[in-house]
Amino acid sequence: MSVPLLQAEGLNLRFGTTTALDDVGLNLHPGEVVAIVGESGSGKSTLLRVLSGQLAPADGSVLYRDADGRSHPVHAMSEAALRRLMRTEWGFVHQSARDGLRMGVSAGGNVGERLMAVGARNYGGIRAQAAEWLRRVEIDDARIDDLPRVFSGGMQQRLQIARVLVSRPRLVLMDEPTGGLDVSVQAKLLDLIRNLVADLGIAVLLVTHDIAAARLLAHRILVMRHGRVVEQGLTDRVLDDPQHPYTQLLVSSVLAA
Structure with a gap:
């Protein structure tokens, strides 16, 4: 062990x-x-x-x-x-996705912020990874610029998971x-x-x-x-x-x- x-x-x-x-x-x-x-x-x-x-x-x-x-x-x-x-x-997934997301920041921005926290700086690379992670959590990457508040509860929770897991x-x-x-x-x-x-x-x-x-x-x-x-x-x-x-x-x- x-x-x-x-x-x-x-x-x-x-x-x-x-x-x-x-x-x-x-x-x-x-x-x-x-x-x-x-x-x-x-x-x-x-x-x-x-x-x-x-x-x-x-x-x-x-x-x-x-x-x-x-x-x-x-x-x-x-x-x-x-x-x-x-x-x-570490990462923390809250019961209420609203506690784990920035509701005034786009879906891609929520994921990208976490990447920036671990040192990512290239805008194109950050956006590409954000789009990939939206797809991984079954959110259409065409919604990368949408705000989380227009998402359903289940989509908000999946976005929170993408935000947490993107930095591995x-x-x-x-x-x-x-x-x-x-x-x-x-x-x-x-x-x-x-x-x-x-x-x-x-x-x-x-x-x-x-x-x-x-x-x-x-x-x-x-x-x-x-x-x-x-x-x-x-x-x-x-x-x-x-x-x-x-x-x-x-x-x-x-x-x-």
Whole structure:
């Protein structure tokens, strides 16, 4: 097994009397997709915010190993360094595409900005890559100069994915990427994400309440309840033979739906 790309240990966090994270740890390896699942209030989105440096834990550590093998304590990084990391080696796909796009900038401009953040300067080359990525996420490249606000919700989410993946980040964090979309749109988007992630070989942390999405995308799965990881392991093993009563309840509720 390779050295972990992201490593978290002993994460604890409380909001008043509510336990948000209780001794949570995880490892994410290069090219691996790990899903964090659980109901609303389970702590999964809080965990993602802590892992991405947006929120500091009361205890514990998060280490990121860069492309040169150097280890960086995420919560010791300056805001500027963390922003630079998020523009280059990391990416974040928001549940609402509007949080991940610049709505007053063209579709091509949204993709091109990310390329410029990693050093691209040739306008023709940037525009050509933007057009290619629009096609890769199944948006007609004739719409390269359209503003995202005239796109459907599904198209906006695909544009956000193109913006994040164009620079080939090593790690992408996804927060309910299919939330709020119609079921038919969700299925096509999940298929698109699966193919792109496999093609690029990137590592993904996926937060979702959707067991079907976790099964389709993830190599491993962590099940959270009340701020604790109650079960984890290979996705098929956990979902086909759940050991914890809460995981059994989650799986059975999906099967009964």
